Amino acid sequence: MFLSIKNLSVAIDDKKILDNFSLEMNKGEVHAIMGPNGCGKSTLSNVLAGKEEYEILGGEIIFKDHKLFDLNIEERSQLGIFLAFQYPIEIPGVNITPFLKASLNSKLKKEGKPEVDALSFAKELKKVASELGIKTEMLSRSVNEGFSGGEKKRYEILQMSILKPSLAILDETDSGLDVDAFKTVTQGVNRIKNDQNSFLIITHYQKLLDHIIPDFIHVMKDGKIIKSGDKSIAEQIEEHGYKNI
Amino acid sequence: MTIADIYTESKNNFLFSDSTNFSSLRNDILTNFDLSPKIRKNNESLKHLDPHVLDFSYKYLKSTNNISYLDNHKEIIDIKVIDGKVSAVQNMNKKNFDLDINNIDNSNLLIEKNFLDFQEYFNNDYILNLNSLMLNSGYEINIGRNQEVNIFISHSISDKELTIFQKNMITCLNDSKVNIIEEFQEDKKSNNNIVNYIDLASGSEVTHLIFQNNKEKSNLQSTSYTNCKTNSKYKQLVLNISKSSSRNHHYSNLIGDNASASLDGIFFGSNNQCIDNKTQINHSSPNCVSSQRYKGILTDQAKASYLSKTFVEKIAQKTEAYQLSKGILLSDNSYFHSKPELRIFADDVKCSHGSTIGPIDKDLLFYLRSRGLNKKESTSLLIKSFFHDIISDVNDENFIEKFHFYSDLWLNENNI
Numbered sequence: 001m002f003l004s005i006k007n008l009s010v011a012i013d014d015k016k017i018l019d020n021f022s023l024e025m026n027k028g029e030v031h032a033i034m035g036p037n038g039c040g041k042s043t044l045s046n047v048l049a050g051k052e053e054y055e056i057l058g059g060e061i062i063f064k065d066h067k068l069f070d071l072n073i074e075e076r077s078q079l080g081i082f083l084a085f086q087y088p089i090e091i092p093g094v095n096i097t098p099f100l101k102a103s104l105n106s107k108l109k110k111e112g113k114p115e116v117d118a119l120s121f122a123k124e125l126k127k128v129a130s131e132l133g134i135k136t137e138m139l140s141r142s143v144n145e146g147f148s149g150g151e152k153k154r155y156e157i158l159q160m161s162i163l164k165p166s167l168a169i170l171d172e173t174d175s176g177l178d179v180d181a182f183k184t185v186t187q188g189v190n191r192i193k194n195d196q197n198s199f200l201i202i203t204h205y206q207k208l209l210d211h212i213i214p215d216f217i218h219v220m221k222d223g224k225i226i227k228s229g230d231k232s233i234a235e236q237i238e239e240h241g242y243k244n245i
Numbered sequence: 246m247t248i249a250d251i252y253t254e255s256k257n258n259f260l261f262s263d264s265t266n267f268s269s270l271r272n273d274i275l276t277n278f279d280l281s282p283k284i285r286k287n288n289e290s291l292k293h294l295d296p297h298v299l300d301f302s303y304k305y306l307k308s309t310n311n312i313s314y315l316d317n318h319k320e321i322i323d324i325k326v327i328d329g330k331v332s333a334v335q336n337m338n339k340k341n342f343d344l345d346i347n348n349i350d351n352s353n354l355l356i357e358k359n360f361l362d363f364q365e366y367f368n369n370d371y372i373l374n375l376n377s378l379m380l381n382s383g384y385e386i387n388i389g390r391n392q393e394v395n396i397f398i399s400h401s402i403s404d405k406e407l408t409i410f411q412k413n414m415i416t417c418l419n420d421s422k423v424n425i426i427e428e429f430q431e432d433k434k435s436n437n438n439i440v441n442y443i444d445l446a447s448g449s450e451v452t453h454l455i456f457q458n459n460k461e462k463s464n465l466q467s468t469s470y471t472n473c474k475t476n477s478k479y480k481q482l483v484l485n486i487s488k489s490s491s492r493n494h495h496y497s498n499l500i501g502d503n504a505s506a507s508l509d510g511i512f513f514g515s516n517n518q519c520i521d522n523k524t525q526i527n528h529s530s531p532n533c534v535s536s537q538r539y540k541g542i543l544t545d546q547a548k549a550s551y552l553s554k555t556f557v558e559k560i561a562q563k564t565e566a567y568q569l570s571k572g573i574l575l576s577d578n579s580y581f582h583s584k585p586e587l588r589i590f591a592d593d594v595k596c597s598h599g600s601t602i603g604p605i606d607k608d609l610l611f612y613l614r615s616r617g618l619n620k621k622e623s624t625s626l627l628i629k630s631f632f633h634d635i636i637s638d639v640n641d642e643n644f645i646e647k648f649h650f651y652s653d654l655w656l657n658e659n660n661i
Contacts, residue, residue, distance in 0.1 A: 049615045053607065073614035074623075082615075089612045093633025094626050099616075106617035142633075159616065 329382025
């Protein structure tokens with residue numbers, strides 16, 4: 001199994017957020033998670049990426065035959081996990097291009113591959129940015145500094161496109177986007193999606209799932225999955241909300 | 246030995262020892278020099294200071310006032326200050342600069358008067374009183390009208406356990422543009438108490454970058470007092486990466502319309518270091534702009550303080566003044582005391598202050614590490630980001646590189 005989450009229970013500040021949560025994903029699959037606010041969707045993303053302030057009460061996560069709880073944040077990233085943040089953070093003074101190059105090289109180094117040099121990286125970054133409709137001038141700015149909400153999300157997708165993760169987690173990446181930024185996100189995912197990588201997409205809206213077709217949709221409530229099925233679940237939620245799920 | 250014993254033993258060797266006015270000042274200082282526990286606890290110049298700074302034996306080597314002049318075809322005027330006196334100047338004659346550099350001696354009555362006039366601002370400051378009491382060295386630099394000069398001043402001492410009590414006077418005449426880089430890289434056990442008086446005439450601009458990298462036992466107390474006249478601009482940045490205890494107290498007086506001053510500082514503290522910072526800007530004329538920003542990172546048992554003050558007189562309408570104090574604490578036992586203060590007597594001003602102290606932001610660290618950078622790389626980037634707003638205002642590439650090099654070195658040495 002590519003990703004296996006078994007009976008995962010997680011708390012923060014003594015409050016249980018995930019309660020015996022289980023999920024299995026195969027390579028090449030797209031899974032969507034929907035659920036009302038506060039049901040634990042973002043906690044799940046953060047725990048997968050390794051955020052440290054959560055208390056793991058029980059359960060385990062196996063990813064590509066590795067026990068995730070044995071790995072720290074950067075080791076998980078180097079193994080191929082990428083989290084597109086719901087609220088990407090501004091880091092003034094840290095320039096996008098060298099930051100992303102260092103990030104890619106940490107992954108290549110871990111994989112035993114040669115590191116990329118500054119010139120060829122800049123060329124590749126420019127090419128990918130252009131394909132995603134991201135202006136080149138953005139590449140000389142600091143990470144997320146002064147970016148609009150849409151620009152921040154586009155930049156998350158640019159990072160994902162460069163790092164080519166094997167598991168990408170998109171935490172409400174579609175929220176608050178205008179039409180063009182929405183297109184960047186969906187094109188970005190479809191551009192790198194193949195049978196070797198998987199996507200876990202957290203969203204409130206059916207619209208995103210019209211453009212990135214999921215293999216499975218899961219509905220979360222009170223820290224666990226209460227229903228799984230195909231795309232029709234999203235239509236049901238769009239029409240009636242979470243009441244009758 | 247008490248301060249009085251040290252004074253009595255050495256008083257004939259001090260600068261202006263034959264001056265009646267200076268002797269009278271010295272007697273006043275000595276009469277009121279009370280280091281009782283109550284005073285140490287309550288006096289603002291003592292309560293944030295490393296108390297060991299006051300435990301010294303006076304030792305000063307009286308050297309010649311002669312200066313050697315050399316040219317080596319560089320654009321920068323290179324001044325070597327040894328034991329508080331200028332010993333060599335390079336490249337001054339190359340462009341026939343209207344510039345004058347002298348060591349101060351007992352015959353310089355104008356300078357003596359200036360020093361006495363300035364004294365009234367600091368009557369309660371024990372470190373500045375000590376400086377006046379034991380004053381043994383100093384220099385003056387006079388920069389002529391419309392001159393554009395780059396000056397590099399390196400300070401060093403010739404022997405261990407020296408005590409330097411130095412006052413310098415830098416005068417920049419109308420419309421001069423001056424870049425000063427001052428460097429302290431002392432590794433001998435010593436105490437350096439240095440006061441710079443800087444006078445900016447109308448339309449002059451001074452950028453003053455101060456790099457402090459003293460070793461453990463080489464204590465430094467650096468003070469500056471700047472007068473800014475109409476349309477003048479003074480910009481100071483102290484980069485303090487010293488391993489010793491240090492004190493940086495810097496004052497600016499905006500005394501002409503449209504003058505501006507910024508007093509910025511960056512400091513790193515580890516082990517049992519004690520870092521005492523203070524800035525104050527007095528707005529005494531309308532339409533002036535000021536900024537005071539100090540940021541520091543502390544680990545182990547290091548202690549730091551930063552007192553910032555903006556004083557706006559009633560006449561100083563349309564003042565714009567900004568204060569910022571930020572500290573990152575990397576250990577449970579490090580300590581940062583911040584006290585921003587605004588005293589405003591004019592009613593049409595824009596003044597603000599902000600202060601934050603805490604550990605490295607976990608969310609920022611998580612973001613960078615989630616992109617594959619390890620904790621050390623991420624912390625190094627975040628520390629550069631923390632200082633970015635101050636460093637990005639510096640135009641000197643070498644100084645910026647120095648900042649990057651030494652901040653990385655500090656992180657490595659402290660296993661961060």
